[in-house]
Amino acid sequence: MLVLLLLIPVSVLAQVATQVGAGEEGNQRTGQANIWHDPSGQATLADALAALQSGSFSPLAGGGSTGLQKGSYWSYFELHNTHQQALPLHLEYVDHQLIRLQAFARGESSADFLELVDLAMGEPFTQRPVFHNRFVVPVELPPGETVKFLVRYDSEEAGFVFPSMRIWTPDALSKSHTGETAILAFLFGGIALISLFSLIVGITTGDSSFFAYFVYGISKIVAWGTILGFTHQYVLQQDFHWSYMSATGAISILCGVVFDRLFLQTRKYTPRLDYILILMMVNAGILLISAILQLKAVALISITLALLLYPASTVIALVRWRQGSSEAAVFAVGWTLLLAGLFYQALRDLGVVDHNLVNYYLPPLSSFVEMVTIMAAMGIKLRRVRIQALESERQYRRHLEQSKVKLEGLVRARTEELEKAKQLAEMEARTDPLTGIRNRRSFLADAELCIKRAYRQSEPASLLMFDIDHFKSINDEHGHGVGDEALRQFSAAIQTKIRETDVFGRLGGEEFALLITESRPDSLHTAERLRDAIAGIRLPTPAGEVSFTSSIGVAHTDNDVSVEQLMRQADLALYRAKQQGRNQVVDYASDADTATERRLTTSDTAGVEPA
Structure with missing residues (x-):
């Protein structure tokens, strides 16, 4: 050595x-x-x-x-x-x-x-x-x-x-490290607060983009904390591996792209450009897998590709801005600031620019600024959504008011229809469908009231019973159509000769009844006048004109008697009219009609019908 x-x-x-x-x-x-x-x-x-x-x-x-x-x-x-x-x-x-x-x-x-x-x-x-x-x-x-x-x-x-x-010197490095840690704590704390705010807004509004932004912010904190060594220093002090940096970075990229798709709504508004973001998600997945498998060369290639694809989000945001999304413009600014930090980091890693503490912390700083800027874009989106919600609520209330007015009109019209239907039903229940006059039930009710009113006013009351003579032969010889027309003409002839206060109705078949508040002489006169009117009816048929007559029985009262009692008396008088040759008016006479009633009762008991 x-x-x-x-x-x-x-x-x-x-x-x-x-x-x-x-x-x-x-x-x-x-x-x-x-x-x-x-x-x-x-x-x-x-x-x-x-x-x-x-x-x-x-x-x-x-x-x-x-x-x-x-x-x-x-x-x-x-x-x-x-x-x-x-x-x-x-x-x-x-x-x-x-x-x-x-x-x-x-x-x-x-x-x-x-x-x-x-x-x-x-x-x-x-x-x-x-x-x-x-x-x-x-x-x-x-x-x-x-x-x-x-x-x-x-x-x-x-x-x-x-x-x-x-x-x-040791003291100087310790102070510098404390300052760096404080700055990063501020940045991470700011990102955490923004993420927490996004979570609260997401829970309140149900907007999935706010939930995605919350996850994206947390992933940034974890990724930068791991990449800068603080996770190893404070959290995972044992068995730390470089792949953790790549894995957390991959998760952060994936969360960011997912947020981009949701916020910019690329699937709906820019479907073709959305494929680029899908490619970025796939690349982030490859980076995550390579980190797990500890394939460093693949991880480096994947990170490089991710950096090359990152500007696509800015381009898509600008396209969305051109489509009318104001928050997309602010998003583009925030994403561009992030790109600037990452681009400067790439230049530093390639040796184009000198390495110093400023550009060392520029990427996490640009990430923080990006989070703040995009949070502003989210605020613009939230305000737009709120304005749209208010406008939708106003439109809903207008529509509700219009629907209310329309519904009230429909209810009013329906009520009128129901009232008319009710009146029609009541009329049909009270009216004979063939002749249009009162039916038996309606006649009995109105006649009963008329008798009571006449009694209170000390007025006489008379009941006229009508029966068309030989009506069966009209039906047999000319048909039921002519018979029905005879009934209608009969009713019309009577109605034109009586007052509105008089009670006129069809009792059934060819039998009719009329209650009038007149004295005996006047009622008999009225009956004769009506008989003459009936005799003047002419019905055209294929076999020639048909005429017919009517028998009339009359009963009177000055007391408070029932309509049924008057009808029995008038019916007895009508019976006598038929017995005496028909087409005539017969007044009820107590002695004669009592005998007739007795005879009819005996005949009924013996099973013999009257002629």
């Missing part, structure tokens, strides 16, 4: 050592003037010293990143303690994307390089010499001496390496 040290080229040994003192606050770095790439990743310290002796170490081109390379990188640098007392320092690796770090040092009084630390991501966090989310190498420089260092940076398989370390 000593021989190898003696063979190190003078150009390397003569490099200017970095001057350090008690005020180091991370502004100085170990430098990238002497970097050696070991593609196999299997080189030992002796191999690195041999490469250093052969002049294989050379300055790293670019802004500090090796780019996506396999294997490991070695860095050689020197630190000179300008103080005359021992100087404790912390050398902090500048990034989190490192699987293993080994550091070796040789002081002026040492013959060989001695191992300072061998740090690995998969080892328990408690074994680290410094409690920090990134790799930190504690060293102590003797007073006024220069110490040489060889540091190995290993990403395994393939990865991005930044072979440089910031130089701190």
Whole structure:
């Protein structure tokens, strides 16, 4: 080993050592003037010293990143303690994307390089010499001496390496780490509050996009906490693996794309562009699977593809904005800010721009700004939905009022129809369907009332019973149609000769009754007048004109008697009219009609019908 040290080229040994003192606050770095790439990743310290002796170490081109390379990188640098007392320092690796770090040092009084630390991501966090989310190498420089260092940076398989370390005093690094942690706590806390608010709004409104945004926000916190090393530092201190970073990143990407589809409603409004988001979801699934199976090369390709597809969400949002969605424009701004942070990170990883704390935390910061901006877009959407809901409610109330008026009109019309139907039903129940006059039931009810009213007013009442003479022969000789017409003509002839206060009805068949409030002489006169009117009826038939007559029986009362009693008396008088030759008016006589009633009763008992 000593021989190898003696063979190190003078150009390397003569490099200017970095001057350090008690005020180091991370502004100085170990430098990238002497970097050696070991593609196999299997080189030992002796191999690195041999490469250093052969002049294989050379300055790293670019802004500090090796780019996506396999294997490991070695860095050689020197630190000179300008103080005359021992100087404790912390050398902090500048990034989190490192699987293993080994550091070796040789002081002026040492013959060989001695191992300072061998740090690995998969080892328990408690074994680290410094409690920090990134790799930190504690060293102590003797007073006024220069110490040489060889540091190995290993990403395994393939990865991005930044072979440089910031130089701190222990107190300065501790304060810086506390500040970083506070800033991230603020960012994560803000995202958590936004996520919680989205959850509450989602529960209140039932909008699935708010639930998706809640899950997306939580996934961001988990992903960035894992990627930046805080999950390993505070949560999973044992058996941590790089695949956890890829897995949480994949879940965050998947949740973000799902939210994009729901918020922008791409399936409904931009179905063709929606296939791009579906492709992004599939790619996120591949990234998750590769992380679970620990396929680092596949995971890196999938992450690169995800970054290339990310701008599609902005394009889709702009399309939705052109379609009239104002919240989509705000969404496009927020997503573009996230893209800016991720794009700058990509430039840093590729070595286009220098690595520093600002661009190191730019991606999580842009994620926070994206969450705030998109939350504003969600607020616009919520306001639009609320306005639409109010407008829908107003339209519903207008429609309800119109329906109420319409319903009231329909109910009123239906009520009128029912009232008319009721009146019609009552009329049909009270009216003879053939002649249009009262039927038997209606006549009896109205006649009873008329008799009582006449009695109260001390007026006489007379009941006229009609029977069309030889009506059966009309039906037999000319048919029932002529018979029906005879009944209608008969009713019409009577109705034209009586008053509105008179009660006229059909009792059945060819029998009719008329109740009038007239004295005996007047009622007999009325009966004769009606008989003459009936005799004047002429019915045209195919066989010639048909005429007919009517027999009339009359009964009178000055007392409160029942209509049935008057009908019996008038019926007896009608019977006598028929017996005496028909087509005549016969007045009820108590003695003669009593004998007739007795004779009829005897005949009925003997089974003999009257002629």
